[in-house]
Amino acid sequence: MEVEGTITTGYGKGAYFLGQEFYKSKFNEKCGFEPYPGTLNITISEKYLDEIREIKSNCTNIIKPKEGFGGVKYIKATLNDDIVGAIVFPDKTTHDENYLEFIAKDNLRKKLKLEDGDKVKLKI
Structure with a gap:
């Protein structure tokens, strides 16, 4: 998709959450990278x-996690045909449904010079 x-x-x-040792080590184990402590937020159209x-x-x-934090579902994805990462679906979130949170090993705003309003593509 x-x-x-x-x-x-x-x-x-x-x-904050991705800075926690538990999440860092689990994402490293499950996805093959230690995530940068922050998510790249992407709003998507209702059609998706x-x-x-x-x-x-x-x-x-x-x-x-053991206690005190919520669980996180994740699915591996690729950003702009180049950046391997994952889309995360935290149990506890305040985002609307049309927000996707993408994690990767790098600060993607800096690495790809992304700013609010820029268009991106995710392959899931």
Whole structure:
């Protein structure tokens, strides 16, 4: 599946959670990279929501912390045909359904010189 979206600013909460040793080590183990402490937030069109809901509901890739934090579903994805990473679906989120949170080993805003409003493509 291929999804197009627009870069947007998030709430900054992903940095805190991805900075936790438990999440860093589990994503490294499961996805093959230690994620940069922050997510790249991408808003998508309503036309993709049914497929994204299906992916999320059928996703069996789950990281469950011991206590105090929520679980996270994830699915591996590629950004702009180049950056290997994952889309994360935290159990506890305040984002609307049309927000996708993408993680990778690098700060993608800096590496790819991305700004709010830039268009990107995800392959799931």
